[in-house]
Amino acid sequence: MSDAEAAPTTTTPPDRTLRTGPGRLLVAVYAVFALAATARGTYQLVTRFEEAPLAYALSVFAGVVYLVAAIGLARAGRTSRRVALVSVSVEMVGVLVVGALSEFTSGIFPEDTVWSHFGSGYLFIPLILPILGLWWILKVHRADQA
Amino acid sequence: MVDWLTMVIQMVSLAMAVWCLVSTFRDQPMLVPHLVGMGVLWLLVLGQVGAMIVAMVGGESPDETVMLVSYLATVVLLPPACAVWGFMERSKWGPAVIAFACLILPVLLVRIEQLWSPVV
Numbered sequence: 001m002s003d004a005e006a007a008p009t010t011t012t013p014p015d016r017t018l019r020t021g022p023g024r025l026l027v028a029v030y031a032v033f034a035l036a037a038t039a040r041g042t043y044q045l046v047t048r049f050e051e052a053p054l055a056y057a058l059s060v061f062a063g064v065v066y067l068v069a070a071i072g073l074a075r076a077g078r079t080s081r082r083v084a085l086v087s088v089s090v091e092m093v094g095v096l097v098v099g100a101l102s103e104f105t106s107g108i109f110p111e112d113t114v115w116s117h118f119g120s121g122y123l124f125i126p127l128i129l130p131i132l133g134l135w136w137i138l139k140v141h142r143a144d145q146a
Numbered sequence: 147m148v149d150w151l152t153m154v155i156q157m158v159s160l161a162m163a164v165w166c167l168v169s170t171f172r173d174q175p176m177l178v179p180h181l182v183g184m185g186v187l188w189l190l191v192l193g194q195v196g197a198m199i200v201a202m203v204g205g206e207s208p209d210e211t212v213m214l215v216s217y218l219a220t221v222v223l224l225p226p227a228c229a230v231w232g233f234m235e236r237s238k239w240g241p242a243v244i245a246f247a248c249l250i251l252p253v254l255l256v257r258i259e260q261l262w263s264p265v266v
Binding site for chain 2 (some may be wrong): 020021022023024025027028029031035041043
């Protein structure tokens, strides 16, 4: 990894945390998505609850998952790593299931959420993000055990 | 809302994004010039948001005020938050964070523009 050469100082603790290197960018993206999904979902739940309660609640849920993932990635330690792994996995399953449901059935989610149509409204970032997240968590985990 | 200022912010933001992407690919960490650039960008954003607050206090208010205010808070917080988060990382991933933030900012401004003066 290039960041090992770029940072020869003693600032990085001996056990590699998830937030250094590519994890730095991942946390930033997760934080933005947490904000976007939670704020959007909450606003819609408050103002237009009766229109599509399930879709709006799902937006809030997705936002909370992003938030938990961001915190899990940003904090050091094994518990946080497990939290990050679980939340990113939930996100992966969420975007696939909701994406497929919105693609093949039209009635369940009349309003769009971050996960509808595999996140096409958000440049498919919701689909790519958990893949990168899982890759990064497993990579750090392996480097740690070696 | 000052239209030309929005345009300037979007241009500066995209320029920052390109510059930071170049730094990322050249394997450079975030340096003081990057930070100065983000400072300039932040001042421009503060100027625009300040002008909008003055206009809103003066009685010019769009329909979805709550939504607009939350977007304004986001654009004010985004540059410093990402600058700090990126500056803490002493590798090429620092500028990558800034590049991401600078790509989001123009999109947020487009949304703010839509909320401020909705096109029928």
